[in-house]
Amino acid sequence: MDRSRRTVVEVRADLHQRIKQLALLNDLRIYELANAVIEEALADKEKVKALIKRLKLDTWRQHT
Template identity: 70%
Template sequence: MGFAKGSWRRTVVEVREDLHREIRKLALLNDLRIYQLVNAILEDYLKDEQRVKALIKRLKL
């Protein structure tokens, strides 16, 4: 899993303890690998604009 090309903006996001535990159950990953995985999940999720908009609406953000 590599880093995509393009500019980077560093934003620190805390991963909830339960989500961190679930990720660790799937694979023994250190925090850097979890960071890469979370970025890949976000990138994949953001490809579906309607899904993101529905989530924003559901969370009332």
């Protein structure tokens, strides 16, 4: 595995519960699952860009 940069991401309680219902996963396994989901989502760049725009997360560009 490549060196990784650690960023803490808080999983909402409702999403955590839904993951637990799908499989009995401990928090480390949920972390691995979250990374896999993010990696898969990033494969569709246009979808990610649209989501960023919809959520208005691109604050860096808004301030330049």
